[in-house]
Each structure stands twice: as structure tokens, then as C-alpha cells.
Amino acid sequence: MREIGIGLIGGGYMGKAHAVALSAVGAVFDTGLRPRLQTIAASTPESAERYRRAFGFARAARDWQELVRDPAVEAIVIASPQATHRAIAEAAFAEGKPVFCEKPLGASLEDARAMVAAAESSGVPNMVGFNYVRTPATQFVRQLLAEGAIGDVTWFRGEHTEDFLADPSAPANWRCHGRANGCMGDLAPHMVNCALALMGDIAELSARIETIHPTRPGPDGPVTVDNDDHGQMMVRFASGAMGHLYFSRTATGRKMGYAYEIHGTRGAIRFDQEDQNSVWLYRAEGPEATRGFTRILTGPAHPDYLAFCQGPGHGTGYQDQIIIEARDFLRAIETGQSLWPSFRDGLAVWQVIETAFASAGDGRWHPVHHD
Amino acid sequence: MREIGIGLIGGGYMGKAHAVALSAVGAVFDTGLRPRLQTIAASTPESAERYRRAFGFARAARDWQELVRDPAVEAIVIASPQATHRAIAEAAFAEGKPVFCEKPLGASLEDARAMVAAAESSGVPNMVGFNYVRTPATQFVRQLLAEGAIGDVTWFRGEHTEDFLADPSAPANWRCHGRANGCMGDLAPHMVNCALALMGDIAELSARIETIHPTRPGPDGPVTVDNDDHGQMMVRFASGAMGHLYFSRTATGRKMGYAYEIHGTRGAIRFDQEDQNSVWLYRAEGPEATRGFTRILTGPAHPDYLAFCQGPGHGTGYQDQIIIEARDFLRAIETGQSLWPSFRDGLAVWQVIETAFASAGDGRWHPVHHD
Amino acid sequence: MREIGIGLIGGGYMGKAHAVALSAVGAVFDTGLRPRLQTIAASTPESAERYRRAFGFARAARDWQELVRDPAVEAIVIASPQATHRAIAEAAFAEGKPVFCEKPLGASLEDARAMVAAAESSGVPNMVGFNYVRTPATQFVRQLLAEGAIGDVTWFRGEHTEDFLADPSAPANWRCHGRANGCMGDLAPHMVNCALALMGDIAELSARIETIHPTRPGPDGPVTVDNDDHGQMMVRFASGAMGHLYFSRTATGRKMGYAYEIHGTRGAIRFDQEDQNSVWLYRAEGPEATRGFTRILTGPAHPDYLAFCQGPGHGTGYQDQIIIEARDFLRAIETGQSLWPSFRDGLAVWQVIETAFASAGDGRWHPVHHD
Amino acid sequence: MREIGIGLIGGGYMGKAHAVALSAVGAVFDTGLRPRLQTIAASTPESAERYRRAFGFARAARDWQELVRDPAVEAIVIASPQATHRAIAEAAFAEGKPVFCEKPLGASLEDARAMVAAAESSGVPNMVGFNYVRTPATQFVRQLLAEGAIGDVTWFRGEHTEDFLADPSAPANWRCHGRANGCMGDLAPHMVNCALALMGDIAELSARIETIHPTRPGPDGPVTVDNDDHGQMMVRFASGAMGHLYFSRTATGRKMGYAYEIHGTRGAIRFDQEDQNSVWLYRAEGPEATRGFTRILTGPAHPDYLAFCQGPGHGTGYQDQIIIEARDFLRAIETGQSLWPSFRDGLAVWQVIETAFASAGDGRWHPVHHD
Ligand SMILES: NC(=O)C1=CN([C@@H]2O[C@H](COP(=O)(O)OP(=O)(O)OC[C@H]3O[C@@H](n4cnc5c(N)ncnc54)[C@H](O)[C@@H]3O)[C@@H](O)[C@H]2O)C=CC1
Ligand SMILES: NC(=O)C1=CN([C@@H]2O[C@H](COP(=O)(O)OP(=O)(O)OC[C@H]3O[C@@H](n4cnc5c(N)ncnc54)[C@H](O)[C@@H]3O)[C@@H](O)[C@H]2O)C=CC1
Ligand SMILES: NC(=O)C1=CN([C@@H]2O[C@H](COP(=O)(O)OP(=O)(O)OC[C@H]3O[C@@H](n4cnc5c(N)ncnc54)[C@H](O)[C@@H]3O)[C@@H](O)[C@H]2O)C=CC1
Numbered sequence A, B, C, D: 001m002r003e004i005g006i007g008l009i010g011g012g013y014m015g016k017a018h019a020v021a022l023s024a025v026g027a028v029f030d031t032g033l034r035p036r037l038q039t040i041a042a043s044t045p046e047s048a049e050r051y052r053r054a055f056g057f058a059r060a061a062r063d064w065q066e067l068v069r070d071p072a073v074e075a076i077v078i079a080s081p082q083a084t085h086r087a088i089a090e091a092a093f094a095e096g097k098p099v100f101c102e103k104p105l106g107a108s109l110e111d112a113r114a115m116v117a118a119a120e121s122s123g124v125p126n127m128v129g130f131n132y133v134r135t136p137a138t139q140f141v142r143q144l145l146a147e148g149a150i151g152d153v154t155w156f157r158g159e160h161t162e163d164f165l166a167d168p169s170a171p172a173n174w175r176c177h178g179r180a181n182g183c184m185g186d187l188a189p190h191m192v193n194c195a196l197a198l199m200g201d202i203a204e205l206s207a208r209i210e211t212i213h214p215t216r217p218g219p220d221g222p223v224t225v226d227n228d229d230h231g232q233m234m235v236r237f238a239s240g241a242m243g244h245l246y247f248s249r250t251a252t253g254r255k256m257g258y259a260y261e262i263h264g265t266r267g268a269i270r271f272d273q274e275d276q277n278s279v280w281l282y283r284a285e286g287p288e289a290t291r292g293f294t295r296i297l298t299g300p301a302h303p304d305y306l307a308f309c310q311g312p313g314h315g316t317g318y319q320d321q322i323i324i325e326a327r328d329f330l331r332a333i334e335t336g337q338s339l340w341p342s343f344r345d346g347l348a349v350w351q352v353i354e355t356a357f358a359s360a361g362d363g364r365w366h367p368v369h370h371d
């Protein structure tokens, strides 16, 4: 059991989640490497100091540059906005320090490509923050699919829908500007990553992407929204299966609509993150009279559950996903091997998103290229 | 209260359903016009006679031609396969007899056009059998949308999914041949009709349609399946809302997956025919702490429920939808005015389906034409 | 196929339901005996005549006495209030005519005893209207239990809860007076019957019964409610299993809360009439990772479903239960053998109810006697 | 922000949960007092050392006595079996150290009485580990009830059901011996506490308690089970409302069946811990046509949610409940005031349990005494 000094950039929504995860992960998973909350940086030294005290870090850095260079910082977690990801990651890799970066990987396909190049030439472990795919439920689904539990998959429908901008009178904020902060840049990556994880590569797609509310109230009158509110794509996976993906930040009533339905020749699976401790499994076997979807509550029999609780059905939550990520990041550092999902997986997501924008532009099917 | 002699063609799945509905409708709805089960026809005189006895018709006709001409038959219900719809309807209209025709309206867009022409030049009432849109639940949803209960609709997702051909080793049958018997011809019409009823016209669409299992076991070895197993389309409604429709006969685990989700600026609605007595309604009003989807059980406060039962939550079923259809057909005859959905609505469905096939052919968005 | 003339007494909630059922049952089940809607009686000749026209009966009787004597009436359906059941049934049996009587069987244990005596000495078929136990779902549960699908049953929890008198400002009506019209007399019989059907005899019980709202608004000021609003009982079945039953007409939010949960040594079953087309089955077999409650949609594989629809998951409703009852009553007449539930089963229910009142009186456990 | 040295006794199921909670609570809630994982004790020095390393404690004590006396230990968390609770608590209070004790409070009513006496004479903060009542969902329900959101409560039904001993062939273990380890001693306290928290005191009850499987396989043949498998009680609350409680460790299919249904004159509430992030609320207001149970997903608008996540519907889990407990324990220490639920609340639970055993003995209603 060895300690490792962690530097965390950002102390907002995800910064806090990572701080908590780093505090808890050792006790939860009895990790070989134990994180020491070493240094935190934020947009100002003042906010960094505030986060330091709240989360229990040893030091607050003046800015991320100082943090990256800090010799007591041995690995870095990026939880600042997408626009900052690339520069931080490049600097960290230059120092030979492993990087965990929140999703999406950078603010554009170009960023993601550069980040993968930097990661791979540095040779140090790197990881992207696709946390929803870490629930015991979705990990279990991945196992089921890998084992062929539902036969050959013929259809995949996924969505990531929330409603935080459903109300047209909600004022414009930073999420209303810039491709990486729109629905496709910000929400879609989670479910695209999930689709790739469960189904493999997307071969081609046809998409439509729209801004439902093109202006929103601003402090001095209407402000133009320059990114998208929702988008959909029909896809064909490399496996041959057909699918559909939908993303929305205007899906009134949906709070965490990370959901999928998968049909195979011998069964089906349904999942909805709003009931994250249940997997619904249908198996086309046994007498018709007793067939149906089984609601399986996650428990010690499912991946990464037991470390949180010995009782089935007792349930894990959002924060626990981040703890599982922390465990994998520590493991990657310990072994020197990146664990899934690495920066390369973050890049694959951007390739799908950019292809969708291209298709939405000309209304045709486009192949998805893989670098 | 006057009696009317009904002629029924077909005594299979839907023929029986209509026979029961005609027996019950008078008592259920205290209709002004009372149906008399006059004459039945089927593919052979023998089967017609068998159905006559089972359902309680006065006479069995040798064939549908005889039935149509039978002077005691004052109105006709077509519950025979799609390939027979057109000739029967044309003959009936030639006799000036009102026609109720099972969905889809004929076996092709061309059939449907001819049937609308015959219906409209005859001037007698005509109706198509889109029964699922008749549940108290979906009728209530239609009201909610008309009243603007969820604000401006921004997204509609519909599906009609079943699994009767999900198993690749299921032997080929007549459903495996002919466009009108494939998934798009046979299942899709119900949900396309629903989408049009709830959302108005579809302006344009982009579709993909596939045969998952291109051969199936036949009596003498593999048989080629020449129609589709599943299909999807991205749509834009004339209202401007975006949507997606999916249809499948290979959706393992789905038995009556006639389901939709609708998002609006002020609320959302969800429905799934597998729980046909519930409508889920979300309203973006009141404190956040008490918002959520409300599961509303159908009851006397909803359309056409009270005639079946005075107690809310006691529930209606499949057969009751057909009884509601029968009530409307009788009312149309009584008033001489076709009631929704008329043959013209059946044609509108075919226009969407054919546009989907065209789009699936070239991978592009196509406008939907309306005659 | 022979016709039989039916006399129906009552044209209200249940009178109409039976009229519809008698109209439809022949076509639904291709019954050997076909009901002819012969004569109807109600509280006045005028209302009887109104019902006659609405439901399509041949004649309206001046009163039930005339109906019972009418030679064209060969069998009788009693759908008038509990207070009338006994006299009608006794008169009908005196004429040697089979009787179907709505639940509860008479207005008291004494009535029920007399009605069983009359039925059994007449030797003609008799039946009680416990319709909820007729759904394909609950019939299927009965089969599962009989087959031992969930092992030895260790616990049964049943309820029949509705909310039609939940609001304390709802005015007093006839349901607020007389033991047979209270919650225990009126609602409880359905679920007591269900418990007996699924679990066998109740050996002993301890109950508490209460009037929540002892007065209600009347036309001239507050009126005293002299019967009960809700009641519960702990029970021990003769099988040894323990259980609990709850009944309420003040269960705000519950519309058709006929629901049960059954645990056995090898599985469990859950059912709720508000989703009457689903049975939830848990089986303690196979790997833990895939165990859970399976939601089985009723379909042709389940009892009495296929006659209503060939498609699984398409669903039956309240009215269909009454049609199934009519089928059994006709079958009983045809064979001369009463089918379950007979008057004796109606009596068994009253024995449980009266024992509950006795226990509620002294706060002790009481054995349930069976005549 | 001040540090406090915590001593933890036990490193099993709950010991680990508390170790994780103590690690995370500071960052989650930005607590004024920050726990330092000081000393851990277990049944042997070896296991204590193992836990020390795994959870990151500074020291391992030889036994709990040493831990209690350790001057670096300023507050104590008891997560060892019920039989050890009393002696440890008494020793800790003698040292003037605040105590958090896992449920149930000691191994008997007598233990609980002694522990309350010791706590109250010491004057230091004390708390009992009823964690399920800490979910954002159940805390929200408590608020709703306090505000009268569902009017006057007329009925409460609660259960705590699991199935870890449902299989009769499961071998006997320590849970099969001793009243405090049976279903009533071990599972019931959670839901009894919940009922008291939501509804207030129980005035009287009538109970039945049973051992379903009186012997179980042991290493050398059948072993006698000397405690109970399931139990139920009818209750009357001091408020006048009626209720029912059921507890089972043989409820096949139930994993975390901590569930309740509450009916009031103006609404109703339902909750099931197996879907711990949803509260179902019915309000008897507005038009009948839109009434129903609303599934409210917990979010920042609900108690103690925001500290875990900014997004509604993202969900909390089992471990988070323990973190909330830790926050309250720290707050109690900081202010010197015990927070609910204190030892006195733990005693109130035992009073209900013991009254249930008395009632089960003589089959009568018993008043519940409060010291
Ligand atoms: N995995 C998930 O579920 C989620 C991921 N995210 C991702 O996490 C990242 C952060 O998002 P949030 O936490 O929501 O944002 P936030 O606005 O809550 O916090 C951003 C933090 O970054 C810091 N920051 C901003 N610019 C900086 C700079 N130049 N140098 C140092 N620190 C700087 C701010 O001080 C703040 O502490 C984004 O990439 C976002 O896409 C966000 C929410 C959920
Ligand atoms: N609305 C709905 O939910 C459903 C609608 N349908 C539609 O109902 C129609 C009938 O389908 P099913 O009842 O499933 O078929 P089926 O195969 O069960 O019955 C067809 C009936 O038509 C009769 N028939 C066939 N050819 C005939 C001819 N030339 N002349 C007279 N009778 C003839 C047969 O004797 C048989 O009685 C089709 O158009 C189908 O698309 C079918 C199932 C469900
Ligand atoms: N199985 C079920 O789900 C239900 C059963 N019931 C039972 O059905 C029976 C009737 O109840 P509802 O239909 O709700 O009552 P209702 O008040 O709707 O109708 C009662 C009918 O009985 C007639 N009637 C009253 N007194 C009569 C008399 N002396 N002679 C002839 N006719 C008379 C009335 O004219 C009326 O048509 C009751 O025993 C009730 O417990 C009622 C509702 C549901």
C-alpha cells in the first residue's frame, strides 16, 4: 500500500465528486495505491483555497500550471470545463504524469486527437470520465452481452435525455454557446460511449440536430443560442445491428434519462438510469406462460457492487460511480496500463459526434472514420 | 332504435373480434342503430358456415361477392387479408353500402388511392380499423395535446414492436411475403396513424428498413423472406416538431409495444399499450420537489370509459377497442358522415409508409406527399 | 347449440355488465348454450322498460316476482342490491331455475345460509359473482400455486382498497348504512374469496374494523355513518401459512386496489388489479445474478385469454371478467353441475367476514367456522 | 474546522460502511468537525490490524476496552454485534465520549434501558444507526407528512422484508439464535423506527410472530432455530390512525423490502427502498382526469441530496445514508446536542418489539408503554 499525491483541477460539480471519491476509494476498494489529496486548482487562487479547505487538500495552487508542475502531484484529475482539457492534459503528459480527464475529451475532435497523441507519446496512463457506464447495472449488461445472453443483437436504442433547458424562458447561460457545451457536445458523449461499449463500433449514421429555442432571455434582452438542444441519429453498428440514439436537454420530465433497450435473437435488455439499480432482462426460453422481463436488482453478484454493500437491492448511487472510476485510475497508475475508457475511447466518441454534425448538415448517411 | 343488417367478411382473428363487438356494442353504448349479425363470408363456404354458427350470424354467404350483393346486408365490415380489401370495398361502394375496412387500407398505396376514390365518389360512410388509437388512454392523450396541456410539442417518439418473428428458427409463413404483410405494411400503420392523430402531418422523413432474417425454414428447406422485419424513421412533423418511429416484429420480449413518449415545453406524456389503462403525465408546474410523472389510471373521467365500467382503474381491454370502433361505424352510418379515421386517413398512412421505403432506398430525407 | 332464456334483475352498474356479457359470451366462447336476453326487471316497471330497450331484452317485467315466474325465463341473474338477493334466489329455486347472484351472497351470514340451503335442496346450478378472480392473471396464479411453482406458501398479503369515500366531505349515501353495504360487507368479499381460492380455508383470524368518518354531510345536516370504512385482519390459513388482509373504501389514490403478494419457499407472486394484465413471478432458481421478479403479460398461454384475443399483451378488461362468468354459468346450466364459485363459496366468505366482526369486537383471535 | 479522533469498533458489514462514511463525510458536507480515522478494534487484534490497513486508521486497538480508553479517541462508533453494544456504550459514556451505536440499541429492552440511562446521566451526545430513514426520499416524506400534504393520515402500512433465510435448506448461522438476532430483533427495528418517525407513537398493537423453519441444517445434522422468521402486527397509533407492520427474513424475492404506504384524507404516499430514489405521491386535488400517483425522483430539492449531486434523478445509494448519519453525529458532537434518532429512540423501538412479543404470546391487544 503506497500513497500517491493527486492534483485536482476544478472544484465545481465534478471537482467535488472526484474529491469525495478520492477520499473514499481506499476504504471502499482496499486499493493498493492510496490517493493523498495533495493539491487543488481552480479558476482563481481564492476559489482554489476555498475548495482546499472544504475537500481537505494539502495545498491550493495558484493556477493549473502550478499544480501540474508541483512535484508532490504525481497524477492529475481534470474536472474543469472542456475548453481547458487539452492544454492541461498536454502539460501533464509533458511532465510524465497520468491524467484522468472529465468527459468530453477536450472541446472538439481536434482537441481529442491532439490529446490522444500527447497521451500515447508520453506513454503514461490516461482515462476519460464516462461514469454512467460504471454502474454495477451497466457493467452487468456488458457482461450479459459479451456472454451472448440475448443472442445476436438486432437493435439498440439509446438516449440521454434531461430537461434542464426545457423551459424556453430559462435564461441563456454558458451551456448555450459553443459546440462542446451543446447537447451533442455535452450530454451525447455519455450515451455514445455506452453504445460503443455495449455494441462495438458504429459503422455509419444519419443524424438530425436542432436548436429548439434559438433565443433565450439574457440580462439585456434576448440572447442567441448558438448550439443545439437535441439531436438524433439512426446508426448501423459494425456488427450489422441497427440502432437509434437520441439526446436532449429539453426533454421535459427527464432528469437522468440515460437509458437503453437492446433486442437480440434470444432475449432483450432494458435499462434506465433513473432506476439505476435495476436491469430488466428478457430471455426467450422456457414456456411462453412464464416469459417476461425480469427486474433484476443489483447486488453482490454484480460487478463492483459488493465493495459498497453486502446486501442485494440496497443500492448504489451517483457518487459511487465516481469512486469506481477512481479505483480504476489508481489501478492504471499502479500497473502503468491505461484501463478502459482511455483517451482513445474519448476520441472515438468525438468521431461519432462530428460525423453526426456532418450528416445533419447534408441529410445523408455518413461512414464513421476511426483514426 | 333501428336495426341494421351487417355483413362481415372474414372470421379469423379480426373477424371474430368484430363479431363480438357487433354483438355487444348496442348494450354497451345504447346505440341508436342496432347491428343485426346478418351474413358472414370467408374463404370457403364451409368456413363461413362454421363462423356463422360460432358467432350467431343469420346466414353464411358462399363468397364475399354474394355477401356484398345480399340485400339484407346494409353495411359491410372487411376483416379479410389486405389483398382482398380493395375489390370488396369497391364492390360495396358500388352497391352504396358503408364499409368498415381493417387496417391497412388495401395492400398498397395504389389500392388505398383507388379505395379512397371509390369511397368518396360513392359518398357513403367509410372507416379504417385503427383500433389502438381508440383506447380511453390514447383518446385522453389526444385531448391533452389538443388542449395544450404539455405546451408546444418538441419531440415525439413512437414504436410498434412485437416479437412474433424474433426467433430466426420460426418457420416462414404468409407474413414473410409481400410488402403489405411485412413489418412496415402490417405493424407500422397503427403507430403511423397514431403519430398523425396526435401530432398532425409528417412533413418529411428519413428511413431505414431491414430484413434481419432473410431466410426462414420452410417445409422443403430454407425459404426466402421477401419483406422487412423492422424499420425506423426520423421525421419532421408539419408542426415543426422532430420525431422518431420504430417498428419491429423481431423485438424479443415485446408483445404489444405500441408506445409513445411526447415532450413539450410545459410537460410530457408517456404511454405503453402493454399497460393500456395508464397514461403518464408530467407537468412542469408547481415546486420542483413535487414534480414527476403521474400515472393516471383510466376511468369514467376519460373518453369512452364509462360505458364499460363505472369504476376507475377497473380497466378496459383489447376487445373493448373494437366495440368503440363499432359504435363509431354505426354512428357514421346513422348520420351519413364518415367519422375519423376514414379511408382518407388510411391513405395518409400508406403515403408515409411508401415515402419510408423510398427514403430507405436512397438514404435521403423525403417530403411526404398528400394527395 | 341451444338457446336459453335469461331473466336479469337490475340494470345498474352490474345489471348492464351482465347484459353486455350475455350479448357477447356466445361469440366469444362459442358456447353450447346461447343466452337469449329474455326478460329484465328493476325497481320500477319504467326503469325496467328503459333497460329493456337499452340492452335489447325481449320483455320488461313489472317486478322481479313476475320475472321469476315468467316461463320464458329459464335462468336468473341477480344484479340488484344485497337486500334483495335472498328473496329472489329462494323464489327462483322454488321454480327450479338456476341462479347467478352478484356478490355478496345476500345481506348477512343468515341470508347466505338460507340461500345455500335453498340452492342445495333445489339441486339446480348456482353461482356467485366474484369476477376479479376470473382474470386470466389470477386464474394463472391459481394454477401456479396448485402446481407448487413457488414451493410451500409462507405468507399471503391481500387487499381490496378503493377511495370512493376517502374524502370526508363526500355526502352520505346508501353505502353508509347497513353492515352489508360497508367496506367489510361490500368490498371485502372479493378479496376474501380470492384468498380462499388461492390459499384454502382460513383457520383463525384477529381483526380490527373502523369507521374513520362517523358522520357525513346529508341533505339536512350531518348524517351518522353506521357501517365501517376500513378493516384489517391477521389470519392463519388451514395450510399453516400466515397472512394479512386489508380492505378500505378510504384508501386515497387507490382505484382498484385488489392486490396480493404471496411468498413461498421457492418463489413469490405479486399482482395488482390496477395492472390486471401482468403477473409478477419470482423464482428462487438459477444464478443469483439473474434472479428477480418477472413481469409476465397475460396472453394466449394463460387461462381464458385466447377467446378474447390471439395476441399476448393485448389485454383484457373489466367487462371480459363478466363474460367469463357468463360462460361458466352457461356451462353449469348445460351440465347441471354448479361451477366454482357456488353459493357455498359465497357463504364461506360471509363466515370469514362475520368472524372478523366478532374478533374486532373482543380483540381476540377467533377460529373461523364452516357450516 | 477542527479534527476529531474517531474510534470504530467492528470492521465487518457496518464497520466498513462507517469507515467509508467517516472518510467521505468531510468533503461531502464540508463539516465543521472533521473525523480523523484514529483507532479501530475488532474481535481479535489481528482482524483489527487488517481493518486498520484496509480502511486507513492510524491505530489498531487490542480490544474495544483499549479503544474506549485511548485518549486520541474522542468519539466512538459501535459496529459490533448487538450483544456487545451495552458494555461498550457504558464504558464510553463513563469516559464522557459521544457514542454512535448501530441498531438495534443493545440486545434487549433491558440493555436499551440501561444504555439510555448511561447516555443521559453522562450528558454526552448519542445516536442510533437507523440509516434507511435518512434517504432523501424518506426525509422528504417526513416533511410532506409534517406539512399535512396528504391531510390526516388514516392508514399506515410498513414492511421490512428480505429473503436471506427464505430457503429452508440454508444452513443455520448466528442469526438463527437469540431474540436480538431474529427477524423481530434484527430487521424489524428499522421499520418500527420509520413508523414512529413518520407517524408518532404506537398506542397499542396485536401481533403474531412465527418461526417458519424450526430447524436448519447444521454441520452435524439439524440445528434448532430459536428465534423468529417473520412477524406482523396490527397497530393503532396515538394519532388515532390504524396501521400494519410486517417483517420477514423469508420473503422470497425481496432484497431490501423496506417499504410503506400511507393514506390520508387528502392524499397518499408510497415508498419502496428497492427504488430508493423515488417517492410516489398522490394528491386528491385538481380534476379527476389528471389524478394519479406521481413518481417523484429525488434531487437537489429534497433533503440532503444536493451535497451528493447537483443533478436530480442521478441518485444516492446505501453508502450515502451512512455518510448522512456521520454528518449528524459530527454535528451532535459539535453542538453537544444529540440529534434524532438518539438512544431514547432506540429504546422506543425495543418497547414496541417487546410489546409485540407479549401480544404474540397471548393473542391480545397490548398498550405500548413508554418509559
Ligand atoms: N461525468 C459527469 O457526469 C459530468 C461531467 N462534467 C464535466 O466535468 C467538467 C467540469 O464541469 P462542472 O464540474 O460541471 O463545471 P463547474 O462549473 O461546476 O466547475 C468547473 C470548475 O472548473 C474550474 N475552472 C474553470 N476554469 C479553470 C481554469 N482555467 N483553471 C482551473 N480551474 C478552472 C472552476 O473554478 C470550477 O471549480 C466538464 O468537462 C464537464 O463536461 C460535468 C458534469 C457531469
Ligand atoms: N386491427 C388489428 O389489431 C388487427 C388487424 N388485422 C387485419 O385484419 C385483417 C384480417 O387479418 P386476420 O384476422 O389476422 O387474418 P386471419 O387469417 O386470422 O383471418 C382472415 C379471414 O379472412 C378470410 N378470407 C381470406 N380470404 C378471403 C376471401 N377471398 N374472401 C372472403 N374471406 C376471406 C379467411 O377465411 C379468414 O376468416 C387483415 O387486414 C389484417 O391486417 C389483423 C390483426 C390485428
Ligand atoms: N362484482 C362487482 O364487481 C360488483 C358487484 N356489485 C354488486 O351488484 C349488485 C348490484 O349493485 P349495483 O349494480 O352497483 O347497483 P345499482 O344501484 O347500480 O343497480 C341496482 C339495480 O337493482 C335494481 N333494483 C333495486 N331494487 C330492486 C328490486 N326490489 N327489484 C328489482 N330490481 C331492483 C335497480 O333498479 C337497479 O337497476 C349488488 O349486490 C352489489 O354488491 C356492485 C358493483 C360491482
Ligand SMILES: NC(=O)C1=CN([C@@H]2O[C@H](COP(=O)(O)OP(=O)(O)OC[C@H]3O[C@@H](n4cnc5c(N)ncnc54)[C@H](O)[C@@H]3O)[C@@H](O)[C@H]2O)C=CC1
Residues within 6 Å of the ligand: D009, D010, D011, D012, D013, D014, D015, D041, D042, D043, D044, D047, D063, D064, D079, D080, D081, D082, D084, D102, D103, D104, D129, D130, D131, D186
Ligand atoms: N444499519 C444497518 O443497515 C445494519 C446494521 N447492522 C448492525 O451492525 C452491527 C454489526 O453487524 P455486522 O456489521 O453485520 O456484523 P459483522 O459480523 O459483519 O461484523 C461484526 C464486527 O464486529 C467485530 N466484533 C465482534 N465482537 C467484537 C468484540 N467483542 N469486540 C470488538 N469487536 C467485535 C467483528 O470483529 C466484526 O468486525 C450489528 O449491531 C447489526 O445489527 C448490520 C447490518 C446492517
